[in-house]
Amino acid sequence: MPIPTFSTLELKLENHTASINLNRPEKANAMNDAMWQELRQAFVWADRTPGVRVVVLSGNGDNFCAGIDLSLLMSVQAAVKDECLGRQNEKLHALILDLQDCLTALERCRKPVLAAIHGACVGGGLDLVAAADMRYCTEDAFFQIKEIDMGMVADVGSLQRLPKLIGDGRLRELAYTGRRMMGEEAERIGLANNVYANRDSMIMDVLEIAATIVAKSPLAIRGSKEIINYSRDHSVADSLRYVAAWNSGMLVSKDLEAAAMATLTKTTPHFKD
């Protein structure tokens, strides 16, 4: 697969690391219809392209993402308009499911997704990074469950995924007040894995973390993501049972061998994609 080109995203692939940049800087990367669809396509591409071992998601311009484009939100009502109220709501239902699915594409992508966040990360932008594996941010990054200020219930991931990252009590305050949370606090409570002085130092470090992941067994990385996804949503007993089934087929691999050999010879192992 060649690297696809998109109207709202910028893609790069270097050293097994795919960089996916939100690319509507003049709109603070507000998510219009095209961006939702292209995000899904980009992560399907990252998932299926063997050479991609990790993804770094960031935003071009001064902000990570201003959330759903207001014009898209305002066009929703027209888009689902129907003389029958039930059918109108059924169309709205389909539309919400579709938007959710665009973001869940990050979770379905078998390779880790690292979000690097600076400036605004609000509304749909926060829903988006909630579906990433890890989040890194600058000190001036700020996070907001902006939906409450639009008079609506957030419905594409923040209320579902954030409690597992920051706990139930902190999530509720953010959800009800819509207040801005700055980068340092985000790091302190577990939303971000690390906080940086500025975008450049952040990107440099995140690319290094990505490089660390690239150096691991790709098979084990993909398996770990699958197992962690499963464990988040199941009991410990069920999760142990699942990983036992999983590893009975995946444990014995060339990578296990290569890693063992490298340990014995104190060399660096090399793994296939």
Next chain:
Amino acid sequence: MPIPTFSTLELKLENHTASINLNRPEKANAMNDAMWQELRQAFVWADRTPGVRVVVLSGNGDNFCAGIDLSLLMSVQAAVKDECLGRQNEKLHALILDLQDCLTALERCRKPVLAAIHGACVGGGLDLVAAADMRYCTEDAFFQIKEIDMGMVADVGSLQRLPKLIGDGRLRELAYTGRRMMGEEAERIGLANNVYANRDSMIMDVLEIAATIVAKSPLAIRGSKEIINYSRDHSVADSLRYVAAWNSGMLVSKDLEAAAMATLTKTTPHFKD
């Protein structure tokens, strides 16, 4: 509905904010039978009264709450006494369910409940605030799973709800040792959303947070609480499916319109209850 009067609680309703104060200050607000029942009634009232958009729960006197009144605990055995051991335990079962239900009333109340805590918050008092949406406390507030010192397993909420707030490992230490945890630590680990120098500054800030919530779309606030309650107990996939069904009926509202208009005109939106 007029504001009800209670023997153990003090109620106020100002600026859409209901204040519910535990009011047995001479007993450090120990929870006697009347208080358990009145708490449920008060939160049913807050839920059903359209003008109430948020609830602030605090304690009169020097402490938030000393937990279950010892006389109530000691009367339990007499209350369930039966010559048949099975029936005795069946009555005890019904009594535990009823006490649990008095506290779950906070969760069922569709409006956010903010607990403002100073001094002692122990035993049943901790079970109580665990069922609130957010917790704020003073530096001299202290939290204790006091039940272990009474020779019993805590059974009205702390062991069930705290792990989602502070994590499994921290909860266990508190549960097994019954040690006091002060306000600052509570904030650091996610039990409290913020910590304050004293009761006055806390109440002032909590009322401001309440006012922030009052200014949001009440419909969206109620919906957000429902969705967060659901998400706490279900997988991400199930939770996304639920909010899609929910919002297909609740998204398109006068509040969405008012909020959009306010954004365009850079004014403050006004919402009905």
Next chain:
Amino acid sequence: MPIPTFSTLELKLENHTASINLNRPEKANAMNDAMWQELRQAFVWADRTPGVRVVVLSGNGDNFCAGIDLSLLMSVQAAVKDECLGRQNEKLHALILDLQDCLTALERCRKPVLAAIHGACVGGGLDLVAAADMRYCTEDAFFQIKEIDMGMVADVGSLQRLPKLIGDGRLRELAYTGRRMMGEEAERIGLANNVYANRDSMIMDVLEIAATIVAKSPLAIRGSKEIINYSRDHSVADSLRYVAAWNSGMLVSKDLEAAAMATLTKTTPHFKD
């Protein structure tokens, strides 16, 4: 039951506190086959011995535990060898389940398990302490999901139990990068309950915490562990229902009586095992 003797563990029982020490110091307490099996036996013993009210788990020598013994890992392939690939993987499946079960023995043990960790706590060592109730560590302790460096998916507990302790986002970074996390960070994010300057001060304090637990009602401690285990894996509603059934049989006890009497007389209660 007399205190059993083991080839890889050192056991002591003093003041109702069982000390279980990993005892292959010359191998950094790497977990060979004997150690896996003996860990299970030791915790079955601790569970069944009435005089044991709490367990402290630590490591002899310079490190807590270097993880699975490499020779054991490398013998796995030979151990499950079969000309039929399906049967080979079936044997591997049984072996993984067995190793998981050795560690889940800590969870099944009805008495709290306190892990005291210094130096390396990596790979299987981290899986091991993840199954403990609480974790305490020294500043120089370091934690690593070492499995990723062996080219494999961790399959005996870390990926399943750590998210409930440190949140989903932090777990993922550790799982994908295999980076070392030092004691202070472990405490800050909730993996460890406390961090100490050195092993001696840690052990002294952990034994004191153990003594605190020993002084509580053993019946209530065992019940609390059962209820917390259950709550971790079930919804709040289910968990409340379960503890109501539990306490209808276990609440009324000599310990409740003794604790109440001690409160009234301001004395220290004494409880049977």
Next chain:
Amino acid sequence: MPIPTFSTLELKLENHTASINLNRPEKANAMNDAMWQELRQAFVWADRTPGVRVVVLSGNGDNFCAGIDLSLLMSVQAAVKDECLGRQNEKLHALILDLQDCLTALERCRKPVLAAIHGACVGGGLDLVAAADMRYCTEDAFFQIKEIDMGMVADVGSLQRLPKLIGDGRLRELAYTGRRMMGEEAERIGLANNVYANRDSMIMDVLEIAATIVAKSPLAIRGSKEIINYSRDHSVADSLRYVAAWNSGMLVSKDLEAAAMATLTKTTPHFKD
């Protein structure tokens, strides 16, 4: 508690058996607003009245129940009318939950509920008996998921509870086609426990079954219902764990003793309520 009187129900209490008869025969017992509310009240009464050990639910006149009263259904839209579509749907949501709760009262009632059905049992009538413990019917009884003919999705129990009685495939045909199913087929597929030639022979036999239940230990009957309710909705492992907790408090009773003694002396045991 005295036997309450209702406008839409007829109550009797004889030989520990409460008879609750739908009593709008001139309307084929169509469920108007009063009947929904009174059903809940009647089953709360049956639950709380110690002398009631079993409930028989039947219909006066020529039919068991014609379902929701059309006038109630048609008044719904007016009742929830609101200029804001979101609030309108929120009110409708509350109304559906309330109707569901009226029927779930049968399930919450700790005593077995036996529905005796003749003639029409359609729409809400089928939802109603789906919440009973057992169903008995005449040959001329007929069952219909009438909601599909009203242009709506059944939302008060049939689609949720029937699959556990008759299997997923049979439920779907009834739900999509709204076809009439006669008594014999109902018995054959497990919806009804038995089928009778006419109402009189049915009532006589159902009262005998009720008498059989009355003669059992009331404590064990109530416990069995609780355990079966739980088991329907949980895994076998969870259900075994729950009943173990339950019986640890409820097994040892005067009834166990009385039953054992009766077995030894070959007499009939007598149990308290």
Next chain:
Amino acid sequence: MPIPTFSTLELKLENHTASINLNRPEKANAMNDAMWQELRQAFVWADRTPGVRVVVLSGNGDNFCAGIDLSLLMSVQAAVKDECLGRQNEKLHALILDLQDCLTALERCRKPVLAAIHGACVGGGLDLVAAADMRYCTEDAFFQIKEIDMGMVADVGSLQRLPKLIGDGRLRELAYTGRRMMGEEAERIGLANNVYANRDSMIMDVLEIAATIVAKSPLAIRGSKEIINYSRDHSVADSLRYVAAWNSGMLVSKDLEAAAMATLTKTTPHFKD
């Protein structure tokens, strides 16, 4: 969308009823790679085409379906071949997920799927119809969990979906013995909704059932399928909560109105797609 054409399926759309016929009669409709993929495409088409209100699935020639094409099964090993055993199994994993997804397309299709079965319905053919809403068959139809005779565990639906149709005990006998079950038995135990003397009478009646469904509110039919799918996999309490959210948005519709009007005027209601 025009009616698509397929190499292994024959499609028709008449009277809102889509007929999808397996069309490799010379191979007893054995499922080759093309058929798996085309089945998914056909049901996506049926889902998205407004004019399709119901689907009838049957087989051309003498049999419904002989299951997975042996050549496909035998090519699997070659297709996933990899020098690394772990990667080989990972590819196999992806392939199984893909085949499962082809059949789950029947479940995801929001319109009811009626399978009309004659002759052989074995292996993958049984997995296929297990994902349909209802099954109808001839007397000479026979069902077999053929996978056990191929030396493998059935992995695309039979073991997962059949227990909900025929109960756990009957499913196990079929799964372990691979025995043939004839049409009459299938009907008796709930696998088939009805059994017919021959293919013609079956098709005629199934088309009539389809016509009955076509005459209902399409909105309510789609909603009912969604709700039944959900209820199969969740507790009664969760399922009631879900349908309440669903119907708060979907209940008030033109179809509800049309149905009510038709009832009053004793006419036949007409619904939009």
Next chain:
Amino acid sequence: MPIPTFSTLELKLENHTASINLNRPEKANAMNDAMWQELRQAFVWADRTPGVRVVVLSGNGDNFCAGIDLSLLMSVQAAVKDECLGRQNEKLHALILDLQDCLTALERCRKPVLAAIHGACVGGGLDLVAAADMRYCTEDAFFQIKEIDMGMVADVGSLQRLPKLIGDGRLRELAYTGRRMMGEEAERIGLANNVYANRDSMIMDVLEIAATIVAKSPLAIRGSKEIINYSRDHSVADSLRYVAAWNSGMLVSKDLEAAAMATLTKTTPHFKD
């Protein structure tokens, strides 16, 4: 492993079929303490012995099993006696868990268990066969949830496992009335897979079914049981996900190869244990 000998069971191993016979015919095979323990040991043996591919469980003498031995039941109270009510109930809890575990051993045994039942199968006997894979019975066999007549809630499996076999409504009648259900009815409702004129014809046919299972791939049989056990307790989506993980490691086997070859050559495949 040699065939173990037991005091209450008779074991045989012929043609890969283990016969386990309850062997206290003079007591109608009432389950005393030894029998509970030996049942667990026997099924552990069957699970671990490679040569055992299927188990047939039946009873010597005139009845299958009269249930728990009354003397055991009556000794329970003495066995758990403790001056502390809480500890007494805790011991009872441990005892119930242990008895449950003795029967769950049938489910954990990876080989199918076929119960062949004649005469009485009541109380604990019914709990026992509920944990088998399939049940076959004679016309004069009768089933009873006898526990209700002992004044207790059945707690070792019937209330948990029977609903999955016979549906919720039929289970409730049996549980509340304790009535006898004869063999033909048992077959009709799905408890028994088949019913026979007498014990001899039953045993002959069950051994033939066993022989059919013996002739299948033992690897695929063991896998099928694991997958069916899992599916009973999980959603369809989870179950599909689990079997995909399972088969990615177990599908490609010598048995798959042998079966394919046998199909092509129209011979009978031979499989290793």
